[in-house]
Amino acid sequence: MKIILTGTTGKLGSRVLAHIQALLRDTTHSLIISVYNPDKGPELADRTAYEIRRGNFSQPASLDSAFKGGDILLLISYPSIANELRVKNHKNAIDAAIRQGVKHIFYTSLAFAGPPSSSSSSAAVMQAHLSTEAYLRSTLAKTEIKYTIIREGLYTESWPLYLGFVDPKAGEREAIVPESGGRGIAWAKRDELGEATARLIVDAANAPSGFAYADKTILLTGPRALSLEDTARIISKHLTHPFVVRTVSVEEFVRPGGKMHEKLGEEWAGMWATTYGAIAEGETDVVDETLEKILGRKPESVERTLETEFASA
Ligand SMILES: NC(=O)c1ccc[n+]([C@@H]2O[C@H](COP(=O)([O-])OP(=O)(O)OC[C@H]3O[C@@H](n4cnc5c(N)ncnc54)[C@H](OP(=O)(O)O)[C@@H]3O)[C@@H](O)[C@H]2O)c1
Structure with missing residues (x-):
């Protein structure tokens, strides 16, 4: 089987690539790396282990090749x-895969919307994923092509984003965010998401007809949901100063002159604010055992991942 990977110069894709290379060592499967920027350096250092091709999601002809x-x-x-x-870019990639005779498409969606059976979310960031999921299901239903939608857990490593782009390592003492009702996020370690994604692909390559997750939507999460306040409490143990969550109204969160407005601009700050409504509605606190099942071990705790992060800071 020839396995095409996109996004391997990125944070998740690079971890998929690292794990899949190890998993493919004693197999006859081979890798094609489709990259936006073929000149990328260290991320794609091992150039003899795979074929590198240029694939820009905005240029369908490049995806065909x-x-x-x-x-x-x-x-x-x-x-x-x-x-x-x-x-549009996701559709370009799906359509090119269909034209080129790909037999199975894995798509990395996101862990909003609650259980995998749900297909609605209050989070603006989830809308493109839900539209892509719907496109995959409806388009591939008319074909023999299989899909697997992986709702990748919210990275533990992305806590600064969810805590309002805060930087406590630089001395900040408050994470200022809208109310999230004390509901949790089932944070997952990025490397384990990469490993599980790689394992799924290799399982499908080894035994396409017996693959358990063909035409399925799955949710990969960490072992426990933690509220933003709990997450800040764990982080504060690694700091020499206090660090807490302070909740503000959405209007205050996005106000001109504020941090979010400066970082994202008015429209996107407003979009990001919807994340907290989604958390408050429990969309991100579903703990699913699929990640543990695929890894064959308990996923790493948030405490452990943060301990490693702060030890190397
Ligand atoms: N699960 C989570 O918690 C979480 C958190 C944040 C984001 N995400 C989402 O999950 C996805 C992967 O995340 P990530 O953290 O790995 O993102 P990332 O580090 O930004 O990597 C994105 C990848 O997409 C490639 N890319 C950019 N423009 C492209 C184009 N026009 N055509 C083809 N490829 C292109 C990049 O290539 P270059 O390196 O050449 O630019 C890179 O390899 C993203 O959609 C991201 O928004 C998930």
Whole structure:
């Protein structure tokens, strides 16, 4: 089987690549790396281990050449909060995979919306994923092509984002965010998400007809849901100064002159604020055992991941 990976110069895709290379060592499967920027340096250092092709999600012709001859595609979602562009790029990749005869498409969605059976979310960042999921299901239903939608857990490592772009390592003492009702996020370690994604792809390559997650939507989460306040409490143990969550109204969170407005601008700050409503509605506190099942071990605790992060800071 020829396995095409996209996004391997990114944070999640690079971990998939590292794990899949180890898993493929004694197999006859081979890798095609479809990259946006083929000149990337250290991320793609091992250039003899795979074929590198240029594939830009905004240029369908480049995707046709990048996906040619591939059997399995890992479509790592396009990193943008511009929803329309994001969906368009995902559709470009799915359509090119269909044209090129790919037999199974894996898509990295996101862990909002609650259980995998749910397909609605209050979070703006989830809308492009839900549209892409719907497109995959409806388009591939008319074909023999299989899909697996992986709702990748919210990275433990992305806590500064969810705590309002805070930087306590630089001395900040408060994470200022809208109310999230004390509901949790089932944080997952990025490397374990990469490992599980790699394991799924290799399982599908080894035994396509017996693959348990064909035409399924799965949710990968960490072992425990922690509220933003609990998360800040764990972080504070690694600091020499107090660090707490302070909740403000959405209006205050996005106000001109404030941190979010400066970082994201008015429209995108407003979009990001919807994340907290989604958390408050319990969309992110579902703990699912699929990650543990795929890894064959308990996923790493948030405490452990943060301990490692702060030890190397
Ligand atoms: N699960 C979570 O908690 C979480 C958190 C944050 C984001 N995400 C989302 O999950 C996805 C993967 O996340 P990540 O952290 O790995 O993102 P990332 O580090 O930003 O990597 C994104 C990848 O997409 C590639 N890319 C950019 N523009 C492209 C284009 N026009 N055509 C083809 N490839 C293109 C990048 O290539 P270059 O390196 O060449 O630019 C890179 O390899 C993104 O959609 C991201 O928004 C998930």
